[in-house]
Amino acid sequence: KIFLSPPRAQLAEGFLFGILRAVKRQRKIGLFDSGLGGLTVLRALEEKLPGVDKVYYGDTLHLPYGDKSDEAIRSFSREIVGFLAAQGCDVIVIACNSASAAAGSMLEASFPDLTFINVIDPVVDALAEGAPRKTALLGTRATVRSDAYAKRLEALKVPHELVALPTPLLVPLIEDGFLGTGIEESVLEHYLNDPSLKGIEAIVPGCTHYPLLREAAAKLRPGVDWIDAPAIVADAVGSAWDATVEGLGTTTYFLSDATPSFLALASSTFGIKAHWEKKVL
Ligand code: DGL
Numbered sequence: 536k537i538f539l540s541p542p543r544a545q546l547a548e549g550f551l552f553g554i555l556r557a558v559k560r561q562r563k564i565g566l567f568d569s570g571l572g573g574l575t576v577l578r579a580l581e582e583k584l585p586g587v588d589k590v591y592y593g594d595t596l597h598l599p600y601g602d603k604s605d606e607a608i609r610s611f612s613r614e615i616v617g618f619l620a621a622q623g624c625d626v627i628v629i630a631c632n633s634a635s636a637a638a639g640s641m642l643e644a645s646f647p648d649l650t651f652i653n654v655i656d657p658v659v660d661a662l663a664e665g666a667p668r669k670t671a672l673l674g675t676r677a678t679v680r681s682d683a684y685a686k687r688l689e690a691l692k693v694p695h696e697l698v699a700l701p702t703p704l705l706v707p708l709i710e711d712g713f714l715g716t717g718i719e720e721s722v723l724e725h726y727l728n729d730p731s732l733k734g735i736e737a738i739v740p741g742c743t744h745y746p747l748l749r750e751a752a753a754k755l756r757p758g759v760d761w762i763d764a765p766a767i768v769a770d771a772v773g774s775a776w777d778a779t780v781e782g783l784g785t786t787t788y789f790l791s792d793a794t795p796s797f798l799a800l801a802s803s804t805f806g807i808k809a810h811w812e813k814k815v816l
Contacts, residue, residue: 562588562623562624562625562780562782563587563588563589563590563622563623563624563625563626563782564580564584564587564588564589564590564624564626564627564628564772564776565589565590565591565592565616565619565620565622565624565626565627565628566580566589566590566591566592566627566628566630567591567592567593567594567612567615567616567619567627567628567629567630567631567634568592568593568594568630568631568634568743569593569594569595569597569598569599569600569601569631569633569634569706570593570594570595570598570599570706570710570744570797571593571709571710571744571797571800571801571804571805572630572631572706572709572742572743572744572745573591573593573628573630573631573743574591574593574801574804574805574807575743575744575746575747575765576628576630576654576743576765576768576769577589577591577630577786577805578765578805579765579766579768579769580628580765580768580769580772581786582769583769583770583772583773584769584772584773584776585784586781586782586783586784587776587780587781587782587784588623588782588783588784588785588786588787589785589786589787590619590622590623590624590786590787590789591786591787591788591789592615592618592619592789592790592791592814593788593789593790593791593797593811594611594615594790594791595790595791595792595793595794595797596791596792596815597611597791598706598710599675599703599706599707599710600631600633600634600637600675600677601633601674601675601676601677601678601703601706601742602675602676602677602703603633603677605637605638605677605681608633608634608637608638608677609637609638609641611634611816612629612634612637612638612641612642613638613641613642613645614816615816616642616645616646616649617646617816618789618814618816620646620649622787624649625648625649625650626649626650626651626652626772626775626776627642627646627649627650627651627652628651628652628653628654628768628772629642629651629652629653629654630654630743630768631654631742631743632654632655632674632675632677632678632741632742632743633674633675633677633678633742635653635654635655635678635683636655636677636678636681636683637677637681639651639653639655639683650775652768652771652772652775654743654764654768655678655683655684655687655741656687656771657767657768657770657771658684658739658741658762658764658767658768659684659687659688659691660687660691661762661767662688662693662695662697662737662739662762663688663691663693663695667693667694667695667696668695668696668736668737669696669698669734669735669736669737670695670696670697670698670735670736670737670738670739670762671698671699671700671727671732671735671737671738671739672684672697672698672699672700672739672741673700673702673705673726673738673739673740673741673742673745674699674700674701674702674741674742675701675702675703675706675741675742676701676703678699678701678741678742679699679700679701679741680701682699684697684699684739684741685697685699697739698731698732698735699741700726700729700731700732702723702726702742702745704722704726705719705722705723705726705742705744705745705748706742706744708722709744709747709748710744710796710797710800711796712796712799712800714747714748714804719748719751720751720754720755723748723751723752723755724755727752727755727756735756735759736759736760737759737760737761737762738752738756738759738760738761738762739762739764740761740762740764741764743764743765746763746764746765747804749761786809787812788801788807788809788810788811788812789811789812789813789814790811790812790813790814791813791814791815791816792813792815793811793813798811
């Protein structure tokens, strides 16, 4: 038996509790989206924090979120976050703009013990740091009607001309495997030709599915800057994460409805060959 003098014993106890708290506090990062889109954020995060364990949930049963009411998006999001917390996630990345806009503050209030990173605030903060310029925000109907980007820009008091355009056809095109067919280019061109976007200097992919359209956009608007939203969000997650906490670097995948086309796309677009576990919430 080892006898420690009281101050030493307290120190040892404090040290042990400190470790336990750190391990308990930040064990895994949970990410969710309606489908494939959040995988663009996961991919950037794998580069940023490769050693950390992650859990991904794709709510394919309720896809698309962008056309749903705020109430519906909130209720799906609440269930998913409860599930991710039960999986041991302490940091939750709301890897969906529609859910970030409709459910972000509700989630923070409902789960005060979790740390949330949404995909809107870090991108607006990055925009605000740059020179003011005319920027197109392409997003789902839910994201555009929320005005979340403009409100945060306004709060930061930055004179940035942001023109938001709902581009609802792009998500189903991506989820249906139309990337690389040229059809996604025609649809994107249709949207970019909207008169309100005349003279834009930058494009924000305001939906986590849209980073997959980067090449198409570069072809259609070569001089226009495409904001690398997943990298910006991954940086924000990196700053929120306690760098001393690492896991085995595993990622577990869940989805609410498994269709062969989704699994094929996850594999062909993101190289994910892992098993997707079906979990209806
Ligand atoms: N990828 C999501 C977003 O960022 C959801 C798209 C959708 O399901 O409509 O908005």
